[in-house]
Amino acid sequence: xxxxxxxxxxxxxxxxxxxxxxxxxxxxxxxxxxxxxxxxxxxxxxxxxxxxxxxxxxxxxxxxxxxxxxxxxxxxxxxxxxxxxxxxxx
Ligand SMILES: [Zn+2]
Numbered sequence: 064x065x066x067x068x069x070x071x072x073x074x075x076x077x078x079x080x081x082x083x084x085x086x087x088x089x090x091x092x093x094x095x096x097x098x099x100x101x102x103x104x105x106x107x108x109x110x111x112x113x114x115x116x117x118x119x120x121x122x123x124x125x126x127x128x129x130x131x132x133x134x135x136x137x138x139x140x141x142x143x144x145x146x147x148x149x150x151x152x153x
Contacts, residue, residue: 070133071099074106078137094150101144105139
């Protein structure tokens with residue numbers, strides 16, 4: 064198992080939930096990736112190399128403060144991406 068940033072899956076699932084809840088902006092892959100990249104750049108990475116480490120970090124991710132931080136940075140990122148969309152128009 065390679066080293067990876069556990070926050071990546073946390074941000075992805077937070078974003079999926081957000082989109083599913085009735086987000087009215089663009090949800091194309093490009094915008095989604097842009098939002099994720101901006102959000103992750105604002106947060107301190109939580110790297111894991113093992114499944115045990117992953118479980119530990121995921122438990123930590125359930126802490127309220129970290130959830131608040133993720134949602135806060137995600138909201139900022141969404142605003143930025145909405146104003147500077149990189150995707151092709153249909
Ligand atoms: Zn888009």
